[in-house]
Amino acid sequence: MTKLRIGQIDSSDIATSDFASRSSVDAVQGNLTAFSANATVSNAWVNANDYTTYLQAQSNDYTTYLQAQSNDYTTLLEARSNDYSTYTTLEANLYNTYTTLSANPSNTNIYAGNVNLANTTVFIQAGDGVVLESNTTSKTLTIATSMSNVTSQTIAISGTSNVFSLTKSAANANMILVMYNGLVQDPARYTIVDSTLTLLNTAPLIAGANVEVRYFDFFSLPGSSSGGGGGWVFQGSVSGYTSGGFLGPGSWYDTVDKFPFASDGNASDVGNLTVGRNQSAGQSSASSGYTSGGRSSSTVYNNIVDKFPFSSDGNATDVGDLTQARNRVAGQSSSSSGYTSGGYAPPNVNTIDKFSFASNANASDVGDLTQARNSSAGQSSSTSGYTSGGGSPTVNTIDKFPFSTDGNASDVGDLTTVGMYAAGQSSSTHGYTSGGFPTVNTIDKFPFSADGNASDVGDLTVARYFAVGQSSTSSGYASGGVAPPAVNTIDKFPFSTNSNASDVSDLTQARSGAGGQQV
Numbered sequence: 001m002t003k004l005r006i007g008q009i010d011s012s013d014i015a016t017s018d019f020a021s022r023s024s025v026d027a028v029q030g031n032l033t034a035f036s037a038n039a040t041v042s043n044a045w046v047n048a049n050d051y052t053t054y055l056q057a058q059s060n061d062y063t064t065y066l067q068a069q070s071n072d073y074t075t076l077l078e079a080r081s082n083d084y085s086t087y088t089t090l091e092a093n094l095y096n097t098y099t100t101l102s103a104n105p106s107n108t109n110i111y112a113g114n115v116n117l118a119n120t121t122v123f124i125q126a127g128d129g130v131v132l133e134s135n136t137t138s139k140t141l142t143i144a145t146s147m148s149n150v151t152s153q154t155i156a157i158s159g160t161s162n163v164f165s166l167t168k169s170a171a172n173a174n175m176i177l178v179m180y181n182g183l184v185q186d187p188a189r190y191t192i193v194d195s196t197l198t199l200l201n202t203a204p205l206i207a208g209a210n211v212e213v214r215y216f217d218f219f220s221l222p223g224s225s226s227g228g229g230g231g232w233v234f235q236g237s238v239s240g241y242t243s244g245g246f247l248g249p250g251s252w253y254d255t256v257d258k259f260p261f262a263s264d265g266n267a268s269d270v271g272n273l274t275v276g277r278n279q280s281a282g283q284s285s286a287s288s289g290y291t292s293g294g295r296s297s298s299t300v301y302n303n304i305v306d307k308f309p310f311s312s313d314g315n316a317t318d319v320g321d322l323t324q325a326r327n328r329v330a331g332q333s334s335s336s337s338g339y340t341s342g343g344y345a346p347p348n349v350n351t352i353d354k355f356s357f358a359s360n361a362n363a364s365d366v367g368d369l370t371q372a373r374n375s376s377a378g379q380s381s382s383t384s385g386y387t388s389g390g391g392s393p394t395v396n397t398i399d400k401f402p403f404s405t406d407g408n409a410s411d412v413g414d415l416t417t418v419g420m421y422a423a424g425q426s427s428s429t430h431g432y433t434s435g436g437f438p439t440v441n442t443i444d445k446f447p448f449s450a451d452g453n454a455s456d457v458g459d460l461t462v463a464r465y466f467a468v469g470q471s472s473t474s475s476g477y478a479s480g481g482v483a484p485p486a487v488n489t490i491d492k493f494p495f496s497t498n499s500n501a502s503d504v505s506d507l508t509q510a511r512s513g514a515g516g517q518q519v
Helices: 016-103
Strands: 130-135 140-145 152-156 163-165 176-180 190-193 196-199 210-215 239-246 252-260 268-272 281-284 288-292 304-309 317-321 330-333 337-341 351-356 364-368 377-380 384-390 395-402 410-419 423-426 430-434 442-447 455-459 468-471 475-479 489-494 502-506 515-518
Touching: 176 196, 196 210, 239 288, 239 304, 239 468, 239 475, 281 337, 288 337, 288 351, 288 515, 330 384, 337 384, 337 395, 377 430, 384 410, 384 430, 410 442, 423 475, 430 475, 468 515
Parallel strands: 281 330, 281 515, 330 377, 377 423, 423 468
Antiparallel strands: 130 140, 152 210, 163 196, 176 210, 190 196, 239 252, 239 515, 252 268, 281 288, 288 304, 304 317, 330 337, 337 351, 351 364, 377 384, 384 395, 395 410, 423 430, 430 442, 442 455, 468 475, 475 489, 489 502
8 A cells, every 4th residue: 555645754765775876976976076176186287297398398499509509609610720720731731842842953752732743844943042053064953042032021901902012023923822811812812913912802901901922933833834834934034045146248147145044144155047147036935946037148038947955055957937038027935836927028028927836847827917017026925926016117016916826916005116126025914125216225015914005114225226135034135236336235124123224244246136035
């Protein structure tokens, strides 16, 4: 029977299972409370871990930054150290090479850097403390030097210019070492013209800095000379030669005179041409002298190319012919060929003839001067031949023609005077004419580096014409000529400064119209 009670429920009426369910609910509630607490703690840990990770990341970034900075600075120091080591090594090697070459000029194993010079020609330049003494019997060469030519110069920088005057002339950029504040400069960064150094900067150097110049002009390494390739230089370092000449009717000389460059001294007769003649041209290879063209009598013009040796004193041999017989010709020389330009056939011609030094052969016509003329002076740079002045009519034109290709000449400037019969000389940077007719003593100078007019830079000791020119690495020479009368004077003037000539010696005979050569 079902009971129905209205009012309070008696606890006895609640089943046990109901009570258990209530306990479970309470337990779940407690678990929820505990979970909530744990969630709060977990959130705090997550936040803490995020912050720690953030700090760690920041720390790592800073450490990486410091490490990068440290590495950059280390690299910088290392680079600076290597640059200085390279510089000091270069300095040491240059000095060692210099001292080795100085102490052992005849050593069979001489090194310049990693290049063994044992089987390579090394050109030793006489002068400035170097004396070359040749033993003609045994064909040996003795080198004596006080080493006084090796000097250094420090230039203070004003901050207004990159152009500086040197205390002495340098043959070319390879003969000096230039340092700016202790750092060796690439030769491409500067130029040398006579005794002027120009640093090739876009703006003047910083005031208070310094440039040091060290000279190494007592020798020239192969290929570094101022002439053509392979160590060739047109200028000589040992001797000048005067070949042939004329004193008067019936006096056409075949004499080959030789005089020293290392010291001022008289010429000696060392051989004969194949035929006596005057008004010929002179050319020079590295081993031989050449005399081309000329006049053998009042009516006989010749086309003979004579050749005589530099290594020993001896007579010339006939090794070829010009394309036409003529006199009053000018001579030029490249490293491989001789040139004979202009002349009187008659009539006047504008022909430029070329003959090889490597073989004995006839000349070929390779170009024309801008004007047919005779009695011009000849000059040679490392790349071009020059024919300056001449007549008839008399002109002051300076013609230039290339050595690298066969071609015509171009008019590139003017001498200071109109004239003929001048002597021609060449430094590594300039062409010179000396004397001439009408009878003058003028020494003109014009640049090889740029086309331009000549300037009057000095005087010969005596005004004269029909002198012949020779060129050493440091000086120009004018030998013989007509004052009048004919003279045997050998004048010498410096390339490094613009100044007058001095009488330094005599030829074996007074004469005019000879050919000039040098070695």
